[in-house]
Amino acid sequence: LDQLEEEVESLAQQGLSDTIGSWLEQIPEELRxxxxxxxxxxANYYVRRGRNDEAIQILSRIIEVFRETSEHVLESRALMRRSVALRTKGATQMAVRDAKQALAVAREHGTVQDQADAHSHLGRAYGTQGKFPRAEKELKLALAGYEEDGDLFQLSHTNGILGLAYTEMGDFSKAVNHYALAVQGWQQLGNEGDLALTLGNMSCLYYEQGRYKESLEIGNESLAKAKVTNNVRTQSFVCANIGDVLRELGEYEDALGKYDQALALARDCTLAPMISYCTINSGETYRLMGEKIRAKALLKEGLVLAHELDQEKERGLAYTSLGIIESEAQNAEEGITLLDKACELLARAGQKRSLALARFHMAHVFFQMQDYEGAIDNLRQVAALCDELGHVRFLVEDAKNAALMVQYAEASDSSLEPLFAGIRHEMNRSAGETSDVAPVEADGKENDEPKSESIVPIIEVKAFGQTRIYLEGNPILNTAWGTTKAREMFLYLLHRGGPVSKNEVIEALWPQVSTSKSNSNFHSTLHRMKSALRPDCVEVDGEHYQLNPTWEYALDLRNFRDTLLHAESLAPNNPERARYMTQATESYKVPVLEDLGSAWCNQLRTDLESVFWKAITELSDNQKDAGDTRGSIAILEKALEIDEYQEDIYQKIIDLYIEAGDSAAASRTRRRRASLFGETVNLFFDSPQTKDSLP
Incomplete structure (x- = not known):
């Protein structure tokens, strides 16, 4: 076994993990x-085979062994391997944690190569999260260490990953250089498996550059090599990229087929980041096909997973598609909110192409809202991004659907002429035509005349659903606030409605922070809030602060409460009571004050939820008392579409169905409740009537 350990170390340096795995599988487990x-x-062999849970179990055990025996270099290496398994599994934050811990150990006890390895793993973990600028920094440090050590395998590997990071950030010249070095290294080493991965990354580069034919050619070459070497992860990655290319070419059914292949492979090897990517891009493909309902379902499913994995790029892609869907459904405000989130995430991830696309759609929504300044500002950012990317091919189809905006922008700002000239050139090249952007019929929303002034509340806040704040009718974007605390400070002062002491604000926003730090936070946040609104948005009286009382404010939460209070002031038999209650409940949406988790927000959510369900119950009971059982059920089921986690409401519906003689519907509702809360919920919530009527 001592001799085998030496042989295994030699094979590991050559990247022959499959050979190592086949050898070690033949050794009895008790000896291993x-x-x-x-x-x-x-464990490394298990990781490459997608058996991540087994790898993590082994690695967690031997990390403790290496710590106890003070074999710190091996501890660092085991932490790195566990980082890979966690990253592949989708636990990216834990992967970053392990890589950072490995780096700390390597700095204290390891060689230059050990430190380079740790930087490399940390860079890859950041890359999986879509945080490519951070990934670039770590990978460059790794590369410097490998160059000093002369390790051709690791040099090739790191050059390939750096190439991908630069591809994602739109720095194509650097990407090409690093890919060339990686390919040269793999060919020199005769490593077909890792060569397949690098070729797959190069396929991604050609896609980002709009060189779709070359992307497909090298992608298929990569896929063939990955199949020969049985590299499932590379196969999944390449299938997804081919799907991207086919989607751009308008071959939607074939694209969906490739995404399905990539998903199946990703599930085989527990490659969670790829699962979220393919789910989101399948949703985008269905959006392009006009199947909006299916698209939204997939996009939301992928977004949930991307949130869990802390993937900035994938979240940005999902928010872009969802924003487009909302804006096309005439929900311009919702569209702007979602696209603004997308831009924030994609900018942070260094995603120039995707950011340009999101900005283009945001410009179009602003144009439809007749906010021409907002449209031009976003188009200028699109032009700058496309100039860095070196092509505009990915904007062609969207430009066709925004012809009036294109005409208006080109006439209004000469600096945008190169952008639209490039788009027309791509249109002519693909269609073999020489005409300008084809005109489209006006839909009654696009208009090249400036909007007239209208009387609107100075400040309007919509806190149901996506939180949106408007100043004189114009949305205040997330980037304008600087931090979420600046927005929260404004919302807290608005919620209080009068003078609030500085200490009360601090207690609400920074309850666990030291006095000196909280004072600093207060003043910097107040400055950001004034920058987002106006310098005179706050009135100060000594240590007390309130929003400018001369301004007008409209808050949907307040309207909801006021309408319900008015309804409750009316007699139970007054038909106006039910009308006002219905009006209020129809305005209620979740989430409330999204992204804010302070105690005051949580209490407000609880209070609003309580009065909402109280009103819903009264409306439902009124229908039941009037002999309309189906109407009573309909009110409750519609409310569950807003908030489905209400065990007692399910029980009311079950009992109502039983009263109506519809046992099948009662059973379906009971099963739905069990699927949400577990089978034991029936033991606690089943009424005597349910127990007697249902098996």
């Missing part, structure tokens, strides 16, 4: 268990 060095390589 006493050889933590061999287990380290065996």
């Amino acid at each position: 268990e006493n050889r933590p060095r061999l287990l380290l390589h065996f």
Whole structure:
């Protein structure tokens, strides 16, 4: 076994993990268990095979062994391998944690190469999160260490990953240089498996550059090599990229087929980041096909996973598609909010192409809202991004659907002429035509005349659903606030409605922060709030602060409460009571004050939820008392579409169905409740009537 350990180390340096795995599988388990060095390589083999849970179990065990025996270099290496398994599994924050811990150990106890390895793993973990600028920094540090050590395998590997990071950030010249070095290294080493991955990354580069034919050619070459070497992860990645290319070419059914292949492969090897990517891009493909309902379902499913994995790029892609869907459904305000989130995430991830696309759609929504200044500002940012990317091919289809905006912008700002000239050139090249952007019929919303002034509340806040704040009718974007605390300070002062002491504000926003730090936070946040609104938005009286009382404010939460209070002031038999209650409940949406988790927000949510369900119950009971059982059920089921986690409401519906003689519907509702809360919920919530009527 001592000799085998030496042989395994030699094979590991050549990247032959499959050979190592086949050898180690032949060793009895009881002998392997006493050889933590061999287990380290065996775990690496499991990772490459997609058996991440087994790898994590082994690595967690031997990390403790290496700590106890003070074998710090091996501890660092085991932490890195666990980082890979966690990253592949989708636990990216834990992967970053392990890589940082490995780096700390390597700095204290390891060689230059050990430190380079740790930087490399940290860079890859950041890359999985879509945080490519951070990934670039770590990978460049890794590359410097490998160059000093002369490790051709790691040099090739890191050059390939750096190439991908630069591809994602739109720095194509640097990407090409690093890919060339990686390919040269893999060919020199005869490593077909990792060569397949690098070729797959190059396919992604050609896609980003709009060179779709070359992307497909090299993608298929990569896929063939990945199949020969049985590299499932590379196969999944390449299938997804081919799907992207086919979607851009308008071959939607074929694109969906490739995404399905990529998803199946990703699930086989528990590649969670790829699952979220393919789910979101399948949703975008269905959006382009006009199947909006299916698109939204997939986009939201992928977005949930992307949130869990802390993936900035994927979240940005999902918000872009959802924003487009909302704006096309005439929900311009919702569209702007979602697209603004997308831009924030994509900018942070260094995603120039995707950011340009999101900005273009935001410009179009602003144009439809007759906010021409907002449209031009976003188009200028699109032009700058496309100039850095070196092509505009990915904007062609969207430009066709925004012809009036294109005509208006080109006539209004000469600096945008190169952008639209490039788009027309791409249109002519693909269609073989020489005409300008084809005109479209006006839909009654696009208009090249400036909007007339209208009387609107100075400040309007919509806190149901996506939180949106408007100043004189214009949305205040997330980037204008600087931090979420600046927006929260404004909302807290608005909620209080009068003078509030500085200490009360601090207690609400920074309850666990030291006095000196909280004072600093207060003043910097107040400055940001004034910058987002106006310098005179706050009135100060000593240590008390309130929003400018001369301004007008409209808050949907307040309207909701006021309408319900008015309804409750009316007699139970007054038909106006039910009308006002219905009006209020129809305005209620979740989430309330999205992204804010302070205690005052949580209490407000609880209070609003309580009065909402109280009103819903009264409206439902009124219908039941009037003999309209189906109407009573309809009110409750519609309310559950807003908030489905209400065990007692399900029970009311079940009992109503039983009263109506519809046992099948009662059983379906009972099963739905069990699927949400677990089978044991029926033991606690089943009424005597339910127990007697349903099996």
